[in-house]
Amino acid sequence: MIKLTDIDKTISSKFQKEFILKGINLEIEEGEFVTIMGPSGAGKSTLLNIIGLLDDASAGQYLLGEEDLTSLSDKRKAKMHKEHFGFVFQAYHLIDELTVYENIETPLLYRNVKSSERKSLVAEILDRFGMVAKKDLFPAQLSGGQQQLVGVARAIIGKPSILLADEPTGNLHSAQSKEIMELFQKLNDEGTTIIQVTHSEDNAKYSKRIIELEDGAIVKDYNSQEAQHA
Amino acid sequence: MFKNYLKIALRNLTRNKTFTFLNITGLIVGMVGAMLIGLWVIREVSVDRFHEKGEQIYQAWNRDKVDGEIWCWTSTPKPLAPVLADDFPEIVNYSRYSDAGNLIFKKDNNFLKGNSFFVDSTFLQIFSFPLIEGDINTVLNEPMSVVITEELAQKLFGNDDALNQIVKVENSIELKVTGVLKGLPTVTDFEFEALLPWSLMVQLGYADNSWSNNSVATFLELEKDVDVTALNDKVKNVTKNHSQGSTTEVFLYPLEESYLRDNFVNGKPAGGKIDLVYLFLMIAILIIVIACINFVNLTTARSERRAKEVGIRKLSGAFRGMLISQFLIEAFLLTAFSTIIALILVQLLLPSFNTLIDLELSIPYSQPYFWLGVLVFVVLTGLLAGSYPAFFLSSFKTSQVLKGSFKKIGSHFSPRKILVVSQFTFAIILIASTIIIRQQIKHAQNRTKGYDQSQLIYHNLNDQIEQGFVSFREEALQLKLVQGMSKSMSPITYSTTNSWGMDWEGKDQDNKQLIHRFGTDIKPVELFGLTLVAGRDIDVTKYATDSTAVILNESAAEIMGFDDPIGQTISDGPKYHVVGVVEDFIMGSPFEKVIPLVIESSASWFETFHMKLNPELNTKENIAAIEQLFEKHFPDIPFEYEFVDEAFANQYKEQERFVTLTTLFSSLAVIISCLGLFGLSAFAAEQRSKEIGVRKVLGASVARILILLSSDFLKLILIAIAIATPLTWYLMSEWLQSFEYRTTISAGVFIVASILALGIALLTVIGQTYRTANLNPVKSLKDE
């Protein structure tokens, strides 16, 4: 489904070109749950951003199914975001001025979903995440874990086929992390492709495939469950 | 979707109270200023625009070469109007308008003065001054009739019906009230309280047929769609044709232009009040722009906070256009709200503003155009304030914003600096200009007047007073109420008559310099405290020949070019001989050159008398005693005197009003600019709180941090000073050119304005920054 071929990401400083990513070749199938790991500064976030069309690669090709996403206009990117991607951020990135309910509703507004349908969709997800009682609170009134739940709910309400998460539990303690990860697993079981970046071995265990990045290159790509068995 | 926009806009506004407060206050203050100016502008451009035949009404002007320059003026010969109407079929109607003075109206024991004019019987058919009672076609037909305004009617007759009542005018003639006018609208330049028929003027023998006596205004009603340029070609020579040797040309000028564009330079229209209208319109626009700059600055300064929202919304599928409309809606919401508050404030402030500018402005709530104007105003202001932030905020790249690399981009935002600089440039221009205008008025006020104004009063002189004058004077002198009393041609504050036809020995016959006339019946030098430079005072009681004596002022003596003026003969109709020369004194505008003047003795006519009060008496009691004496001598005449120094000071009124307005509006500009600066420095301080914390931990003092934080802003103010100084210098030099007697612009003005601007800015910034600088560093560092 996702196919990256010879992806480079460079930044040019005054005198030289510096590679952040170099020669990335990667295929991810529909329905996979992939974890990207690696030391700080390895280029994990950069890779995830390129996949999520938040950043452009400097060289190489990016195919999503049949579609070439290598260099898209902003409008097309916005359309792809709407149709395919959901994002979960380490810093949650909720809109402070909106309530839980309204934060989750926002993507639907831009998809021209009818008001009655919006209501039922949001109600459904609130129910599923056990946040019905909190729906009128503002982000500042929630705990970190609760905020991230809202972040995930907002990411998936538009039913994206791919969910991208950059250290989604980086600011959370272990019990909260576990809750989010279990949620991811459930979503993955329902068919959502998930790509997450994490430093946590515990979180990585939830995914089936682990990609290790070092200095901008893939150094390991293995099936975590098999590796455990081995 | 719209509901969502509205909701987040409202939440944003209520959540960031400081920001909203600064933004709204700035906008409101700016709008109040702009609206007040707007109301005044509306009034100015509607003066005499309400006449139904307005487009067809023209006034005849004279035009002639005087002293090498073409002059234009509106007083015309009395026969001009009927001759024009006879000769040119394009002219369907005419009315002359001739000042009859402030006449005494008397009904039983009730008497008062009313500003009166002689007009032709067609006057009310041409101009739309509606009558409450009477018929516009006939009210002015009979010579012994008068049309008065309802106010005058009310004062004379109380609640009785005024129509057909008899009123005694100037204690001599009895006129029948044939019409009562509705009070004149506030938007007219006409100032009559009573209209007298032209036929009465004829009957009284005042209606001369001379083509050389320019004494009345001539109004003409033209046919619809007349080619005025062609007509002007035809009427040009009418005076020349009727008056041998005259070089005066006539031209027609539209009434609707007369109020705003009545200034002619060398025969060409050269603005007039319209210049002031434009000037204040510009100030209004500047004030709004300054307020909008606040909005732009404060909004973009907060962009970091909004950036995340923009990123999320874009990720959620929002197109840029949607975000732009969202931010614009926020701006419109703010402007609409501010407009409502501003309107309420304007309504509350209007009475005081009216007193200040001596007009009766009102908000035209009932006019659809007003609400349309308000709507346009809201939309324009909203666009001006909102469009840049909307485009700026919506342009953020999702990846940059959400990846957290955004801060670096935001902090070197230079358009904001440019805006702060322009704001303060405007503010400094306004401050410096206000100081210069004040200095110019002071300069004129401090000008040596050349005579002694203290204890000097004047009063109108009519036939009745003239008859009893000598005995009144005798008694006043005897009772030692006054030191001196003299009839005179006009108040000493201005001359009412002049001529370029005076003759003297050795006069260059091409010299058409205007020489003004003044005159008293007795000892002018002594009465007014003039300073003789040659010769002596006029005194008819001592010198029999002094009934034909004149005194010149230095300017006149210089123009006439005598080696020794004493004994020279000057012919002004009668022949006069010069007995003295006095130092120049200000008779007329203190902003102008001193006029060349001849002071003629008792042979001339008189319209006023002056009294020099006895300085040893209490002024108030003295005046009361004089009034009693006056009543005894002239029981039918109200005692309405004027202090010369007060009348003189009145000449500054217009300039003083101008300076009050500029002070007011420059203060507004400064206040708004400071609100913006306050907001910006608050945000800068907030943004740098971590840096400040680190610096403090490293040992920086509060003072050092204050300097660090304010120097950025002070640099901007310094740039503004550098731009504003030459601009103001140029603009105000131009303005000063309009005064003959003017001050020079000193560097001190700009030093004061700069210190003021810097001081205010410093106070604003430091007040805000001080809090941050004093913050416990542990707190700001933990926040991150």
Ligand SMILES: Nc1ncnc2c1ncn2[C@@H]1O[C@H](COP(=O)(O)OP(=O)(O)OP(=O)(O)O)[C@@H](O)[C@H]1O
């Ligand atoms: N906009 C940028 N300009 C310059 N360098 C950048 C930029 N973005 C990323 N980098 C550099 O690219 C490298 C990879 O960054 P990236 O954020 O992808 O690392 P990461 O693997 O996500 O690290 P972490 O685990 O700390 O989040 C780093 O060395 C970083 O300094």
Ligand SMILES: [Mg+2]
């Ligand atoms: Mg990262």
